[in-house]
Amino acid sequence: MEVKVRFAPSPTGHLHVGGLRTALFNYLYAKKVGGKIVLRIEDTDQSRKVENAVENLISTFEALQISFDEGPVQGGDYGPYFQSERLPIYNEQIKLLLEDGKAYPCFCSAEKLEEARKKQSETKQTIKYNRQCLKLDAAEARKRMEKEPHVIRMKVPGEEEVLFYDVVRERVAIRCEELDDQVLIKSDGFPTYHFANVVDDHLMGITHVLRGEEWLPSTPKHVILYQFFNWKQPKFIHLPLLLNPDKSKLSKRQGDVAVEDYLNKGFLPETLINFVALLGWHPKNEQELFGLAELEKEFSLKRINKSGAVFDIEKLKWMNSQYLKNLPIETIMNYAEPVFKAEGLETTDVGKFQAVVENARKRVDTIHEMIEHSTPFYTEVQFSDEDKNLLRNEPSQKVVTFFSKKLSNKSNWTEAEIKILVNETAEKTGVKGKDLYAPLRLALFGAAHGPDIPLLIDILGVDEAINRLKVQI
């Protein structure tokens, strides 16, 4: 049987890094075994709907080059792929359960339920529905359903326990008496996650459910639903949670969680994919840098971890710096171009832009940090009083004067020749070490630290270099 997995986000905002991890593991597993991956939008909560969330999600996946075989964009034979468009399907299925007595209507008001829960909480009981409406006369209940607001609940069976096997955690068992009669259909006619998820997974032919560990406690309810319908269960693979530095579930309160935020800060799609792949999963060997294609080959459910993983931004930065250094220069230039333009830096001189990027890429962790190292090549340098004093002192003047004069002699300098010229300058002026290099770099670049003098002049161009030096004399 062909493997089919799905990523089923609810459109409540931007794609979360935890969501990316779930999507990625699904994607990688599908690719690894030659299966299919479905994108299904779980928009059953009308009150939490966010405008443009779906468009946003889709464009983020595009930026990451993760594609789906079925979904809102590419269609497919098992649609619609928005749960809000599948209401007739849920309706049909709930009727079956109602007829079999495996589900029942409940007319209790939200206030009443809230009160009951409060009471249970105070008396330290297990919090669950008291099954009041289960006692209702069937005919009467049917009549009331016509005009009264109500929900449909599942009737948890009286068996001892529900048992299922999670691929990561193996055997998981829970006593049925612990389970609540979960609401399946809400009073607005929409299904809850628990119901829609089971119905859709079955109807869409999903064979493996990879999702976050937060779903583990409600899986027994899903298992019961599969049993009610006499449907084959998919394999469950619950992924360890992504954590804040304090080990709580990764959340907005402790920094960025949206994939978009990281992209906007200059982290590369390649980095995000690689980094998130290593949270809760590990390869066979000690390799850490993986492209998507490599991950597709390496991925295995067997090497998924059990315990939660802290999202460590320091390591993310390091990994991003590795990609900045090692990806083809053209790739980095493509990522950098819009960022440079937004900062008003001119990228039309491609040769210069490339040289600037080449210099900056090995000094930073993100695309955005490249700006700081590149601006001096494009804009007039600014000097502090301290800098000015240093440039004005006698040895500095000797160095700058001699060097710029010699530099003017010809226009086609190689880096090697400039290196020789620097040495000659030291010899002729008698200035050396820090006193020699500091004024040159300061005049050319506006900073005490930075690229080699030959590289500096190469990027700037001899004419501009001479200009910058002469201003200081």
Added chain:
RNA sequence: GGCCCGUUCGUCUAGUGGUUAGGACCCAGGGUUUUCAUCUCUGUAACAGGAGUUCGAUUCUCCUACGGGCUACCA
């Protein structure tokens, strides 16, 4: 409160019934480099605790502790 899941360096993790418990990030120090960065070398640092099984447990079992998740007409 109840239920469920988890626990190897600060973090991501490897690993085994007998190992000097390995790698990566971070941090510290050395080397390369005129500076900075890169690169490179080295170092610091972990099996939560207790009991049991065993000739021997980090590894297997149980208990405790701690951490987390769930406990909605949210997903």
